Amino acid sequence: ATLDDVKARGELICGVNPGLTGFAAPDASGNWSGFDISLCRAIAGAVFGDGNKVRFVPTTSETRFTALASGEVDVLVRNSTWTFSRDADLGLDFAGVNYYDGQGFMVHQDLGVTSAKELDGATICIQTGTTTELNLADYFAVNGMSYTPVAVQSNAEGEQQYLAGACDAYTTDASGLAATRAAFATPADHIILPEIISKEPLGPATRQGDSQWNDIVRWTLNALVAAEEYGVTSANIEELSASSQNPEVRRLLGTEGTLGEMLGLDADWAANAISVGGNYGEIFAATIGEQTPIGLARGLNAQWTQGGLLYAPPFR
Amino acid sequence: MSDTHAQTVPFVRDTMLSEAPPPAGQAGAVRWLRENLFAGWLNTVLTVLGLVAVFFLLRGLLPWFLHGVWNAQTLGECRQIIAERWGPDATGACWAVIRDRWTQFLFGFYPSELYWRPVLALVLLFVALAPVLFPAVPRRLTLFSLLYPFVGFWLLWGGSIWQPVMVLLGFVLGYGAWRLLRDRAPLLAPFAGVVVALLWWLVLCGPLRDLFASILPIGLESVRSDRFGGFVLSLTIGVAAITLSLPMGIALALARRSDMFLIKTLSVCFIEFIRGVPLITLLFTASLLLNYFLPPGTNFDIILRVIIMVTLFAAAYIAEVVRGGLAALPRGQYEAADALGLNYMQAQRLIVLPQALKISIPGIVSTFIGLFKDTTLVIFVGLLDPLKGITDAVRASTDWKGIYWEPYIFVGTIFFLFCFGMSRYSMHLERRLKREHR
Amino acid sequence: METIERAVDTRHMQVGEEIAIQIRGMNKWYGQFHVLRDVNLTVHRGERIVVCGPSGSGKSTLIRCINRLEEHQAGQIIVDGTELTSDLKNIDTVRSEVGMVFQHFNLFPHLTILENCTLAPIWVRKVPKAEAEETAMHFLRKVKIPDQANKYPGQLSGGQQQRVAIARSLCMKPRIMLFDEPTSALDPEMIKEVLDTMISLAEEGMTMICVTHEMGFAQAVANRVVFMDQGQIVEQNTPTEFFNNPQSERSRMFLSQILGH
Amino acid sequence: METIERAVDTRHMQVGEEIAIQIRGMNKWYGQFHVLRDVNLTVHRGERIVVCGPSGSGKSTLIRCINRLEEHQAGQIIVDGTELTSDLKNIDTVRSEVGMVFQHFNLFPHLTILENCTLAPIWVRKVPKAEAEETAMHFLRKVKIPDQANKYPGQLSGGQQQRVAIARSLCMKPRIMLFDEPTSALDPEMIKEVLDTMISLAEEGMTMICVTHEMGFAQAVANRVVFMDQGQIVEQNTPTEFFNNPQSERSRMFLSQILGH
Amino acid sequence: MADAVEKPKESFRLSMLIYDTRYRSMTIQLVVFALFVAIAAWLVDNTVRNLAALGKDFDFGFLSVRAGYDIAQRLVPYTQDSTHLRALIVGLMNTLLIAVMGCALATVVGIAVGVLRLSSNWLVARLMTVYVEMFRNVPILLWILLFYTVFTEASPAPSVFRGDEGRGLLFGLFAVTNRYTAIPAIGVDNGFGSLDLGLFPVNLSLLAVVVVLAISLFVRSRLNRHAAAIQAETGRRPVTWWKSLLIVVLPLVILLWVMGVHLLVPTISGFNFTGGVNVPNSFMALWLALSLYTGAFIAEIVRAGILAVSRGQSEAAFALGLRPGRTMSLVILPQALRVIIPPLISQFLNLTKNSSLAIAVGYLDLRGTLGGITLNQTGRELECVLLMMLIYLAISLVISAVMNVYNSRVRLKER
Ligand SMILES: Nc1ncnc2c1ncn2[C@@H]1O[C@H](COP(=O)(O)OP(=O)(O)OP(=O)(O)O)[C@@H](O)[C@H]1O
Ligand SMILES: Nc1ncnc2c1ncn2[C@@H]1O[C@H](COP(=O)(O)OP(=O)(O)OP(=O)(O)O)[C@@H](O)[C@H]1O
Numbered sequence A: 001a002t003l004d005d006v007k008a009r010g011e012l013i014c015g016v017n018p019g020l021t022g023f024a025a026p027d028a029s030g031n032w033s034g035f036d037i038s039l040c041r042a043i044a045g046a047v048f049g050d051g052n053k054v055r056f057v058p059t060t061s062e063t064r065f066t067a068l069a070s071g072e073v074d075v076l077v078r079n080s081t082w083t084f085s086r087d088a089d090l091g092l093d094f095a096g097v098n099y100y101d102g103q104g105f106m107v108h109q110d111l112g113v114t115s116a117k118e119l120d121g122a123t124i125c126i127q128t129g130t131t132t133e134l135n136l137a138d139y140f141a142v143n144g145m146s147y148t149p150v151a152v153q154s155n156a157e158g159e160q161q162y163l164a165g166a167c168d169a170y171t172t173d174a175s176g177l178a179a180t181r182a183a184f185a186t187p188a189d190h191i192i193l194p195e196i197i198s199k200e201p202l203g204p205a206t207r208q209g210d211s212q213w214n215d216i217v218r219w220t221l222n223a224l225v226a227a228e229e230y231g232v233t234s235a236n237i238e239e240l241s242a243s244s245q246n247p248e249v250r251r252l253l254g255t256e257g258t259l260g261e262m263l264g265l266d267a268d269w270a271a272n273a274i275s276v277g278g279n280y281g282e283i284f285a286a287t288i289g290e291q292t293p294i295g296l297a298r299g300l301n302a303q304w305t306q307g308g309l310l311y312a313p314p315f316r
Numbered sequence B: 001m002s003d004t005h006a007q008t009v010p011f012v013r014d015t016m017l018s019e020a021p022p023p024a025g026q027a028g029a030v031r032w033l034r035e036n037l038f039a040g041w042l043n044t045v046l047t048v049l050g051l052v053a054v055f056f057l058l059r060g061l062l063p064w065f066l067h068g069v070w071n072a073q074t075l076g077e078c079r080q081i082i083a084e085r086w087g088p089d090a091t092g093a094c095w096a097v098i099r100d101r102w103t104q105f106l107f108g109f110y111p112s113e114l115y116w117r118p119v120l121a122l123v124l125l126f127v128a129l130a131p132v133l134f135p136a137v138p139r140r141l142t143l144f145s146l147l148y149p150f151v152g153f154w155l156l157w158g159g160s161i162w163q164p165v166m167v168l169l170g171f172v173l174g175y176g177a178w179r180l181l182r183d184r185a186p187l188l189a190p191f192a193g194v195v196v197a198l199l200w201w202l203v204l205c206g207p208l209r210d211l212f213a214s215i216l217p218i219g220l221e222s223v224r225s226d227r228f229g230g231f232v233l234s235l236t237i238g239v240a241a242i243t244l245s246l247p248m249g250i251a252l253a254l255a256r257r258s259d260m261f262l263i264k265t266l267s268v269c270f271i272e273f274i275r276g277v278p279l280i281t282l283l284f285t286a287s288l289l290l291n292y293f294l295p296p297g298t299n300f301d302i303i304l305r306v307i308i309m310v311t312l313f314a315a316a317y318i319a320e321v322v323r324g325g326l327a328a329l330p331r332g333q334y335e336a337a338d339a340l341g342l343n344y345m346q347a348q349r350l351i352v353l354p355q356a357l358k359i360s361i362p363g364i365v366s367t368f369i370g371l372f373k374d375t376t377l378v379i380f381v382g383l384l385d386p387l388k389g390i391t392d393a394v395r396a397s398t399d400w401k402g403i404y405w406e407p408y409i410f411v412g413t414i415f416f417l418f419c420f421g422m423s424r425y426s427m428h429l430e431r432r433l434k435r436e437h438r
Numbered sequence C, D: 001m002e003t004i005e006r007a008v009d010t011r012h013m014q015v016g017e018e019i020a021i022q023i024r025g026m027n028k029w030y031g032q033f034h035v036l037r038d039v040n041l042t043v044h045r046g047e048r049i050v051v052c053g054p055s056g057s058g059k060s061t062l063i064r065c066i067n068r069l070e071e072h073q074a075g076q077i078i079v080d081g082t083e084l085t086s087d088l089k090n091i092d093t094v095r096s097e098v099g100m101v102f103q104h105f106n107l108f109p110h111l112t113i114l115e116n117c118t119l120a121p122i123w124v125r126k127v128p129k130a131e132a133e134e135t136a137m138h139f140l141r142k143v144k145i146p147d148q149a150n151k152y153p154g155q156l157s158g159g160q161q162q163r164v165a166i167a168r169s170l171c172m173k174p175r176i177m178l179f180d181e182p183t184s185a186l187d188p189e190m191i192k193e194v195l196d197t198m199i200s201l202a203e204e205g206m207t208m209i210c211v212t213h214e215m216g217f218a219q220a221v222a223n224r225v226v227f228m229d230q231g232q233i234v235e236q237n238t239p240t241e242f243f244n245n246p247q248s249e250r251s252r253m254f255l256s257q258i259l260g261h
Numbered sequence E: 001m002a003d004a005v006e007k008p009k010e011s012f013r014l015s016m017l018i019y020d021t022r023y024r025s026m027t028i029q030l031v032v033f034a035l036f037v038a039i040a041a042w043l044v045d046n047t048v049r050n051l052a053a054l055g056k057d058f059d060f061g062f063l064s065v066r067a068g069y070d071i072a073q074r075l076v077p078y079t080q081d082s083t084h085l086r087a088l089i090v091g092l093m094n095t096l097l098i099a100v101m102g103c104a105l106a107t108v109v110g111i112a113v114g115v116l117r118l119s120s121n122w123l124v125a126r127l128m129t130v131y132v133e134m135f136r137n138v139p140i141l142l143w144i145l146l147f148y149t150v151f152t153e154a155s156p157a158p159s160v161f162r163g164d165e166g167r168g169l170l171f172g173l174f175a176v177t178n179r180y181t182a183i184p185a186i187g188v189d190n191g192f193g194s195l196d197l198g199l200f201p202v203n204l205s206l207l208a209v210v211v212v213l214a215i216s217l218f219v220r221s222r223l224n225r226h227a228a229a230i231q232a233e234t235g236r237r238p239v240t241w242w243k244s245l246l247i248v249v250l251p252l253v254i255l256l257w258v259m260g261v262h263l264l265v266p267t268i269s270g271f272n273f274t275g276g277v278n279v280p281n282s283f284m285a286l287w288l289a290l291s292l293y294t295g296a297f298i299a300e301i302v303r304a305g306i307l308a309v310s311r312g313q314s315e316a317a318f319a320l321g322l323r324p325g326r327t328m329s330l331v332i333l334p335q336a337l338r339v340i341i342p343p344l345i346s347q348f349l350n351l352t353k354n355s356s357l358a359i360a361v362g363y364l365d366l367r368g369t370l371g372g373i374t375l376n377q378t379g380r381e382l383e384c385v386l387l388m389m390l391i392y393l394a395i396s397l398v399i400s401a402v403m404n405v406y407n408s409r410v411r412l413k414e415r
C-alpha cells in the first residue's frame, strides 16, 4: 500500500508543475512554494507530522499521469482537471477538488474584443496535453466559429507567445490567466474575457486501487477546508486542540474519537496537516490570494457558507 | 641571353642575383586586399555582401549588447535603468539575471554550500581522463580512472561511502573469481566472475553496506536527484552515459563483426533500432515505459532511468565508432595473435582493442559532444536541463518573468565553449593519430 | 641500359630554327618570397631540355609558369607565338598546345584509362568520340598498354599509370611537352619503362622540357641541360659539357652530390 | 654472399627420424575454388624445407593450414603427434608448438619490442614476467638487436622488424618454425640481415618450413625443396637436384623465370 | 589416394560443445539467444503483469476513437471529429514535410557554405567558418528556441502591414509577422478537382502538373542523350539549352494557363492576412533551425569532399586545357560526390530524427500528435510510444536503404 511505502521511505513524493507561478515553482535555491505545494506539504504533515518530509518531482503535462500510475510519485497535485475519463480510464483516482477553475481567455486590450463570442477567426495560444484543447475545440465548434490553434509547451512559453503577439488570445484556466496577467509589466493592457467555457475542477489524484491512500489525501484536503469553516487556523490550533469544546473541532483535531486510526495515521494527523501552512483560507491567501501578486479572488473557492463551493463533509 | 643557337652558346651566371621585393601592387596590404577580398567581380560582390551582412548584424545587435545592465534585482529594474541611461526607446540586455541566477544555470538546485563537490568531481574527471589525454602520464593513473565512476558518484550524490565501496567490491570479487578460475577453466572463468559479482550485489551487498554504515558511518551529506539541474545535470548524464556505454559499445562492435550469425544479427538489430529512432522517443520510454518493462514495484530515480536510456543510445553510436576502429586494423594483427596462440579474449584485450580504441578516440569525443548537446532534451521528461528547464524555472519567478534572450545566450555560450574546445581537441587528436600511423 | 645507349643519337637530331618557347626577364614571387629571378630561356622547336638543380630551386615553378598553372609577375613568356597574359583565350591556346606530365600522374581515378585519354580531346578539341578513342588507342599502343584501356587507374602499377599520363597528354596532340620529375615517385623497375617511353617521344622530335634527376636520361636525350639554383638559371650547357666540365661552382657541388649517390 | 657460403654445410646436418609434420591427402577449397589438391608432405624433425612456386599456387595457404590460420576441408594434418581437428585444445597445442613469421612482420605497433616478445609467453605459457623478459632478451641478442628492446616497432627498419618478428616467435620456444616469404617486403639491403638470422636458426637444427623465392637461401640451407603449382606439390627434391636438374616441365619453366631475372 | 586413412568416427562428447570449433560457435549462439529470449520474455512478462496491475490492456483500438482536438497545420483533411489514426497521419505528414523541406534547404545551405568556406575571399571564408562553428557547437534545441523567439519577438504583428507603408517583402508577396509568415497561395480557376482515396484526397490538378513535368523532363533527357550522340559523332555538341528550356517550360506554362493558375497574394484583412497561405512560425522556426543546424554539418561534409579531391586533379585538368567549369563538372564533382553522399544522407537521417524536437515549439508532428496529445488524452503510453518508434524506425530504414543502394552503385563504378 502506498501509505506503507511512504512511511518506509520517510518522505512523500509529490508530482507538481515545475513552473506555474503561485501554484508551484521553485525559488532560486530550489525551495518550492505555491498553492499546490502547500497541499503536498499538508499531506506530508498528516502522514509524518512534518511538512518538510516531501519531495517534489516536476512533471510535464504529458508525463504526469504516467508518473503517478507507475508509482514514480505518490500523489499528483498538478492543476489536473478531474474528468470522467481520467478518473475511470487512466488508472488514477481523484481525491477531491482543491481549486475550482474554469477555462477562460485573455486578450490584448487594444484588440477591442469584449466577449469570447467575438473571437471568430482568432489565433489562440494553448498548452498541449491538457483538457483545454478539447474544451476549446468544442466551444468553437458549438458556436460555429473558427480559430487557429498555436500549440505551446509550457505556461512560460504560452505567456511569451501571447505577449509577443503571436496569438490574439491565450486560453488556459482562469486562475492561470490571472496569475499570468498579474506578472505582466502592464496588466491593465490585458483583459480576461467574462466567458468561462468549461468547468475545471482541479484536484489531487492518487493511483487507482489504493482507497486508503486516496482517503488520506481526500481527508487531508477536507480537513484544510473544514478547518477554515470552523475557524481553526495555524495561529490558534494549539489553543483550540487544548480547549475547544466544539465536538466536530475536537474530532478534527484528534482530541476526541479515533478518526486518525481509521486512516492509519496518528490521532493528530489533521492538526499536523493544518499547522504546516494553515487552513485552506490561509494557504489561499498566502499563495494566490488578493494580497499576492497573483491576486485571485476566492470566487467559487469560497466556503459554501460564503456562496462558494467549498463544502467539507462532516468529520464524524 | 641571346636568341642564337643555345647549343653553341653555353651560359654561366657569374654573379648571383639577390632577392628583390615584388613590384608595387604585388605586395603588402594592396595585394592582400586584391587577392583576398577583391579578386574578380564575383569576389568583390561577395565581399560587399559579407560586409553588409556584418554591418546589419552588428547594427541590430551591438546596441543591445552595449546597453547591457549587470546590476539589477528584477527585469523591471533593468528596463528602467536602460530607459534612464539610453532613452526610452533603447533596448538592452539584462545580464543581471545571469548575475543573479548563474549558480542555478550551472548547478541547478544543488545545495550551495556543497558546490565544491560537483566542481571537485569535474576536476577529478580530468585527472581520470589524463591517461587518455596525455600519453606521457604514468600508467598507474589508469587505476584511478577505473575508480573514478565510484568516486564521482559518491561526490555527486553523497551518502554513505559504503554504498559505492560495496558495489566496487562486487567488481573486485568478480575479477578475483575470474583470476582464480582463469587457468583451471578458462572458458568458465568469465561466467563465474559474472555470477559471483551478481550474487554479491543481489544478496550480500545491501546488508553488508548497512552493517558497515552502522559500525563506521563515514559519508557525505546526501543530495537527492531532484536537486540536480543545469550543467551539473547535463555533464552527469553525458559523462555517465559515455563511460557506461563504452563497454557496451565495444561488446556490440565485436558482436557486429563476429561471424556468428545470431550474435551478429542481434547486434545489428539493436544498433540499427537505436540509431533509427530519435533520442526523444527513448527519453519518453525512460519516463513513460521503463516502469512497464521492469518488475512490478520497482521504481527508481528518473535521472538513473534517463542515464540508462541515454547509455543504450550512446552505445549504439559508440559501437559504430569502435567498429570503424576495428576495421582499420590490418588482418595481420589478428593472424599474428592467433599464430602466437593467444585465445579470442586475450587477442581482443591485448592486441585488438588497445589499437582500435586509440584510433576511435576522436570518434568517441565527437559522440560525446553530440550526446552532451542532446542532454538538453531531458527537459521533455521533466528534468531541469540548463537550456530550457532552468530558464523556465527562472522565468516562472516574478522577478524575471519575460526574460528571453539573455539566459539562452548565456547557456549557448557555455555549450559553445565546451563543444568547440572538445571538437578542436578531437581534431588535434586525429591529426596526431594520422602522424603516428603515417 | 641498352635503350639509353640506343637513344644516345637523338640528341644530335636536327633542332629547328623556329622558337617554341621564349622566356624573357621572368620574375615570380610567392608573397614576399622571390622564387624565380630574371629567368631568360629560349627553346627551339624540337629541342629537348633537361632542367635540374637542388630541391626548392624553382624548377617546378618554372615549368608550371609555362602553361600558366602559376602566374608570373614580371617579364614575358611567349609560347608558340602566344604571349601568356591574363587573357583567358591566350591561356587556353597555350594549354592546348602544351602537354604536361606530373610527378604524381594525376590520372582521374573515376574514369577508365580510355576515358582519361579521350576526355580532353572530346571536350576541348571537340573531336568526335570514335576518333578520340582511336587516337587514344594509338597512343596507348605507343606507351605499350593498349590492353589496359578499360581498367581504372587504381588497378595499374605506378609505371603504367605514368605511361597513361603521358599518353593522355599526347592525345591532345601538343607541340610541346613538359615533364615535372615524371619518374621520382616510381619504383626502380618502373622508372625504366617510363624513361623508355620518353625517349621514344624524343626520337620523334617532340619539343620537351623535362625536370629530372635522371642523369642517364639527360645525357642520352637532352640537347641542353639547364641548371637552376635559388630561382635563377646558373648554367646552361650541352649535357656532355655540363656533366664532364661544369662551369660554375654550384653545378659542380650539385653534380658531386648527385653522382656521389 | 659470404654468410650463405659459410652456412652451406647446414644442410648436411643430422635430420631426425622423428616426424614433425605429417600431411596426408589434404584438400582445401575457398568457396568453389580448389586451392590445395591432395597435398601429401612429411617433415622430419630438424628438416628444413623450402616451398616455392608461382604466385597463387597455394604456398601461403599450405603453411597457414599447418597452424590452422586456415581450416582444411579434407585429409589430415598431424603436427608433432597432434592432429589438427576442430578441437580447440589441439589447435592451441599446435599453435604453441609452431612459430610463424609473416611477410609483413605483423608486429604489434602499440607494444615495445620487448613487450611484443614477452606477450605470448606471459599470457599463453604463463611464464613469470622476469623470466619471459630474460628469454626475450636472449633471443633479441640472438637476432642482434638487444639495444632496441624498448623502442616501438614503428621506429625500426623493415629488416629489424622482421628480425623482431622472428625473435617473437622464438620466445614461445616453438619446435617448428614457419616462414611466409619473410624477405619479400624488404629492401635489398635488409634481406641479408634477415636471411642471416634464419640461417643461424637453421644451424641450430630448428625444423623449418619456409616459403621463399630466395634461391640462394634455398640452396644453402634447405634439405628439400618443395615446388608447388596450382595447389599441388609438383616436385620435391634436394636443392641441388631441383636447381640443376628439375624433373617437371613446370619447375623448369619456373626456374628459368626466377633465375632469368 | 592409396594410403588414405579412415578417420575413426569420433563419438560426440559433451566437452566438444565448448572445445570443438564446429560446435563452439553454435553453443555460444544458443546461449546468447537463450539469454536474449529470456530477457525478452522477462520484459514482456513484466509488462503484462504491470498492465494487469493497472487494469490496462494492450490494444490499438483507441486509434479509431474521435480525437477531439484541433491541429493547425494539416496536409490532409482533418477536423476535431476525426479519429486518432487520422491525427497520426496528419502528424506523420507534418513530420515528412518538415523533413523533406529541411533536407532540401540544408543541402542548399550546406553546399553554398561548404563552397564559400573554401573561397579565396578572406572575409567570406571567415564568416562561413563562424557560422559553421556557431551552429555545430550549440544544441539544436537552443537554435529552435532562438529562431522561434526571433520570429515572435522580433517581427512585427500582422496589423503593422495595414496601410501603404507596411508592405511586405518582395512587392508584398511575403510578410513575416510575429505569428506566421504569409506567403502567396496558388489559385486554380478550372482545375481537375480532386479524387478521394479514402485516406486522403489527391489533388488532380497537382497530379496533372507533376505528370506533365515528368513527361517533359523525360523528353529533355532524350534530347540530352541525342545531343551526346551527336557530340560523339561529330565532336561538336549542339546547343541545346534553349530547346530543353522550351521543352520543360512550355508545356507547363500551357497547362497552368489552361487551368487558370494564378498567385493569390496575401492581403491583410481584419487582424490577419488572408488569401495566401499563412505558414505558422513554429514551422518556420523549426525549418530554419533544423536546416541551418544540419546545413553547418553538411557544409563540413561538402568541404571535406572537395578537399578530398587533390589539387593535382584540377591542375591536371587545367593542363589538359579544360576550363574551370568543365573541370568542376567532369573531374572534381564526380569524385567529390562519392565522398559526400554517404555522410550527407546520414545527416538527412539526423535531421529527420531531430524534427521530433518540434515539441519545443508546439509544431504538431508525429510526436506532437501520436506521442503527445493522443497519448495524453487516451493514456495509452505503451501503444503510442511503441508505434511512434516503429514509424520513425521505418522512415530511417527507408532512408538508409536508399543510401545503401547508392553506395553499392558508386562502389560498382570504382572497380
Ligand atoms: N604555393 C606556394 N606558396 C609559397 N611558396 C611556394 C609555393 N610553391 C612552392 N613554393 C616555394 O617555392 C620554392 C620553389 O619551389 P619549386 O616547387 O619550384 O622547387 P623545385 O625546384 O621544383 O623543388 P623540388 O625538386 O623539391 O620539386 C620552394 O622554396 C617552395 O617552398
Ligand atoms: N581468403 C581467400 N578467399 C578466396 N581465395 C583466396 C583466399 N586467399 C587466397 N585465395 C586464393 O588462393 C590461391 C592461393 O593463394 P596463396 O596465397 O596460397 O598463394 P601463394 O602461392 O602464397 O601466392 P603468392 O606467392 O602470391 O603469395 C590464390 O589464387 C588466391 O587468390
Ligand SMILES: [Mg+2]
Residues within 6 Å of the ligand: C059, C060, C061, C181
Ligand atoms: Mg618540384
Ligand SMILES: [Mg+2]
Residues within 6 Å of the ligand: D059, D060, D061, D181
Ligand atoms: Mg603467399
